[in-house]
Amino acid sequence: MALFEALNLHKRFGDRIVLQDLSLAFEEGKLSGIMGPNGAGKTTCFNVLTGRFAPDRGTVRFAGVDITGEPPRRIARRGLSRSFQSMNLFDDCSALDNVILALPEVRARGFDVWRDLRADASAGQHAAAVLAKVGLAGKEHAGARGLSYGERRALEIAVALAAGPRLLFLDEPTAGLGAEATARLAELVAELKRQLTIVVIEHDMRFLFRLADTVSVIHWGQVIAAGTPDELRDNPWVQRSNLGTLAASASTPRPAPAGAH
Numbered sequence: 295m296a297l298f299e300a301l302n303l304h305k306r307f308g309d310r311i312v313l314q315d316l317s318l319a320f321e322e323g324k325l326s327g328i329m330g331p332n333g334a335g336k337t338t339c340f341n342v343l344t345g346r347f348a349p350d351r352g353t354v355r356f357a358g359v360d361i362t363g364e365p366p367r368r369i370a371r372r373g374l375s376r377s378f379q380s381m382n383l384f385d386d387c388s389a390l391d392n393v394i395l396a397l398p399e400v401r402a403r404g405f406d407v408w409r410d411l412r413a414d415a416s417a418g419q420h421a422a423a424v425l426a427k428v429g430l431a432g433k434e435h436a437g438a439r440g441l442s443y444g445e446r447r448a449l450e451i452a453v454a455l456a457a458g459p460r461l462l463f464l465d466e467p468t469a470g471l472g473a474e475a476t477a478r479l480a481e482l483v484a485e486l487k488r489q490l491t492i493v494v495i496e497h498d499m500r501f502l503f504r505l506a507d508t509v510s511v512i513h514w515g516q517v518i519a520a521g522t523p524d525e526l527r528d529n530p531w532v533q534r535s536n537l538g539t540l541a542a543s544a545s546t547p548r549p550a551p552a553g554a555h
């Protein structure tokens with residue numbers, strides 16, 4: 295049984311159908327990739343899977359439990375964390391404080407007491423250990439605003455890891471990163487892959503095909519192809535689509551996509 299399953303999901307916004315009979319399965323311990331053109335419904339898919347939007351039809355199962363329609367917090371408590379396509383950090387806080395704010399023991403007590411908790415050695419140590427995991431040891435007291443773009447991506451992942459998830463969703467983690475930062479991020483994700491189940495939406499085919507065990511291609515809210523990277527490389531649709539050309543330009547720094555959700 296897959297750790298996480300989406301079965302026949304439908305989602306529309308007004309008269310626009312964004313997910314159409316979409317089914318996906320993510321195996322425990324694997325890295326599952328999702329690719330597809332802009333506007334295909336990838337982020338919406340994450341939003342439905344993580345409880346931000348309820349699907350109009352279909353079922354979502356996590357560890358065998360039907361979680362369809364559960365609110366994001368409850369799904370997060372079950373062990374699912376996500377990073378957002380647009381950065382989601384407290385810019386005026388230090389890297390350490392961003393992670394402390396995401397620790398379950400801090401969230402459980404409410405944000406009003408977090409300043410006291412900051413002085414709490416165990417929360418600080420816990421957060422510092424999470425920062426070290428993403429390669430940000432030594433940056434604990436740097437302001438989030440002052441970090442490089444690649445470091446901010448790593449901090450976003452640290453925030454998602456703070457809850458100690460079993461399943462981690464990353465939405466376009468390389469967006470806006472240059473070649474060097476993308477390579478560092480690939481190393482980090484490869485390391486995390488040894489410890490937890492990961493699902494990555496990604497445009498950068500080189501990044502995704504190097505890390506993923508399986509990849510699903512979403513277009514017009516449907517899965518149009520799925521398989522291992524080797525199987526998909528030969529897929530006529532992948533070869534024909536402009537996605538193929540991205541592999542060649544993957545080392546070129548790209549700006550963050552405009553209007554990203």
Ligand SMILES: Nc1ncnc2c1ncn2[C@@H]1O[C@H](COP(=O)(O)OP(=O)(O)O)[C@@H](O)[C@H]1O
Nearest residue numbers: 307312330331332333334335336337338339555
């Ligand atoms: N909250 C929303 N309300 C209305 N339309 C939305 C909303 N979220 C996404 N959409 C629309 O759904 C389509 C798919 O968007 P999205 O899931 O962000 O695509 P992708 O992540 O694949 O680029 C787009 O046309 C987008 O405008």
Ligand SMILES: [Mg+2]
Nearest residue numbers: 336337379555
């Ligand atoms: Mg998106």
